[in-house]
Amino acid sequence: MTLLGMHLDLAGALLIFCLRLADVTLGTVRTVLVMRGVRFVAALVGFFEIIIWVVAISRVMAHLDNVFNIIAYAGGYSCGILMGIFVEERLALGITVVNIVAPEDDEHLAAVLRKAGFGVTRLEAFGMHDEMHFLRVVLPRRKVNSLVRLCKKLSPKSFLTIEDVRSAHGGYLP
Structure with a gap:
């Protein structure tokens, strides 16, 4: 089909969109x-x-005379970024460390986390004004959400930070 001298192939544009979606996701x-x-x-x-x-x-x-091809190429790129992020979040590759700073006694929290299968390291810490309780958990990234939910339920005033770990050797990983 042509419009104002432009070649319009919508099926080809759709193919380009899908190809670009796939390659950017990958x-x-x-x-x-x-x-x-x-x-x-x-x-x-x-x-x-x-x-x-x-x-x-x-x-x-x-x-190049089909403007829909160019739009499909750019659209596939944009959607591929979103799809790539979605896939990466679902894969949840790697190891993460969650630092938990608890204002209250953390022995109960540590015990519950251990019972749930997480390896927990306890340290004494000093905050801006008071003594705090510091827990450190190294775990597969795919288990972070369950750990965070458990911490919020058991110690809602806790401060959590989550960091990616390049590699880990020895110790306990659930």
């Missing part, structure tokens, strides 16, 4: 894998990412 996952040190899998994901990208960009370049 690119996001590949970046996370590289950051987590999973090199071989990251390289394999990158291989397929680039094959998909080449097909997408070649379709755009072959039909």
Whole structure:
């Protein structure tokens, strides 16, 4: 179909959108894998990412007179970013440390967390005005939400920070 001299192929534009959605999603996952040190899998994901990208960009370049191709390419990129973030959050790769600063006695909280299968390290800490109780839990990232829910339920006044861990050796990981 043509409109004002422009070639309009909506099926081709939809294909470009889907290809771009896929390659940007894979690119996001590949970046996370590289950051987590999973090199071989990251390289394999990158291989397929680039094959998909080449097909997408070649379709755009072959039909530059179709404005929908360009819009689909940009739209697929934007949606691919969102999809990549969604996939990365669901994969929840890696190890995380949760620091819990409890204003009240933390022995009960530590005991409940241990009973739930988390390894807990207790330390004495001093806050701005008072002595505080400090718990440190190293755990797989996919278990962080359950730990946070448990902490909020048992110690609602606690202050929590969550950090990514590059690697961990020894110790206990649930």
